Amino acid sequence: MGMKYNKDLPSPNALKEEYPLSPKVAAIIKEKTKEVCDVFTGKSNKFVVVIGPCSADNEDSVCEYVTRLAKVNEQVKDKLLIIPRVYTNKPRTTGSGYKGMLHQPNPEKGPDLYEGIIAIRKMHLRTIAESGLPAADEMLYPENRSYLDDLLVYEAVGARSVENQQHRLTASGMDIPIGMKNPTSGDYSVMLNSVTAAQNPHRFIYRGHDVTTEGNPLAHVILRGGVDKYGASIPNYHYEDLVRLLEMYSAEEYLNPAAIIDANHYNSNKQYKEQVRIVSEVLHSRNYNPDLKKLIKGVMIESYLEEGTQSIGPGSVYGKSITDPCLGWTESEQLLYKIADQC
Template sequence: MDMEFLRKLPTPQELKEQFPVSNKVMQIKEERDKEIRDIFSGKSDKLILVIGPCSADHEDAVIDYISRLRKVQEKVSDKIFMIPRIYTNKPRTIGVGYKGMLHQPDPEKESDMLKGIIAIRQLHKRAIEETEFTCADEMLYPENHRYLSDLLSYVAVGARSVEDQQHRLTASGVGIPAGMKNPTGGDISVMMNSIIAAQSGHTFLYRGWEVKTKGNPYAHAILRGYVDKFGRNIPNYHYEDLQHLLEQYDGKDLQNPAVIIDTNHSNSGKNYLEQIRISKDIMHSCKVSPEIHNLVKGLMIESYIEDGNQKVGDHCYGKSITDPCLGWEKTEQLIYELADLW
């Protein structure tokens, strides 16, 4: 094996013991997890917003951003339930570039995985302590989920990972809603198969243990658009796409049929400003079809303090160093508009 073994990292249990959570944090997570389950099961009709930066790059800016979300959440709490995005892993299409805080807690320095696992735990922990928001992260590396498992309320399995067996089996045992994205090529059957797998129980190898899961009844679809064979971005958030997803759910023995719609990525053609129009278009589909309204549980929106994105090292506070995001003023206005439309 042509690998250089650098050092043994702490296990999730060791890291949790070193950076424990308080009883208050555990209570907040328990209460929020219940409310999220109620939304996915249909007991609550609130709209979920999985909202925040494309990737969490600087701790203070991320906390500043979600502190602003907290003030808005209090004003729209009768209609909207926010789950801030604190995405500490960044999938790379060609494998190179900034891979997220897990790899580089300082984007301008070399990778340091020990500092990284500490940094992501401290960031998610600080978010709950200061804002009472439990957050979402992408489960890019299934074996790392347990570093954050007592802090997260939502995980997403990305378009490049959704066909991977380890992601599907781990999603079956995370104990929180897991969104399974359609693959980059757009095959909805791949996403549906991943939901079936995640809702089923399994026995498998995980972090050196033989483990058994009962299945995740809150595994669900995420539509994010796709890229066709000619390299064109093709959206799949329209009314007809949602009707097609309803048909795909019909007849399958799945619990809590649901979809979260990603308003960026291939749905927006990577034009971040389109997220505003797309969000309202989805609200219209929900208005004209009770079945679609029941299926759509929320939106995924990429948003930060400043519009757009920048290169690593440009040092513009609160501006994405990965994909471009909606700035704060546009985000705040959009949230109020969505509350009125829902």
């Protein structure tokens, strides 16, 4: 085989024993998991905001960001459910470029998966301990989520992964809400097929084991826009798009119909400042139509300490994205208060 084996990695159980949850962190996660699940089952009317960097590339800056979020959360927690976006692995369209902390704990150095799995677990543990806010991450690699599955309160399957069988089956064995994004084509039916698969039980191979799952009733959709055959962005956050989604959800028997709207990616054509306007439009559509208010559970926003993006290298700005551009902190804080007022 044209494959070199670099190093044996510890099992998820071994890593959890080496970097365990403290009783305080375990209690925080248990409480927050129930709170998040209650939103998706309809027991809670809080509006979800999954917000944070495009990629969690530096432990110190990510922890500072999440600690700031926690202070805002104290002011809006009666109306909003803020979930920090701490994404530790990144899909790359062409396979090249920074793939996240899992691959490169230090973005300026080469890949080191052994140090990477340690780094991402330590970072998630630290953000919760310092802020009291458990986070969301992306399930880019189904096998790797086992290193973090006791720490997360929300997960997402990306546009490039949502048609993959292993992602769908793994999602069916999770006990937290998981959002299935529309594929890059924007096809709603593919996205909803993924929700169906995730909500049903399955038997399959996972990390060398024959496993059976019960199905995840909290699997739902994330609208993030798509592209046409020429690569031009096609947003899907407009009122007509949301109504069409509602109609498709209503035509079949899904458990706990729900949607999160991703304000960046192809919905904004990666024009990150557009996220403010897009969120406002989503809130307006939701308030205009009572059925949409029940369906649209929240939004996803890319935000960091400093606005924009930068290249990896010497002289980099602390707290500025090295992948997609993000809103800066000041604008993000204002947006959170605005969402709380209008949701």
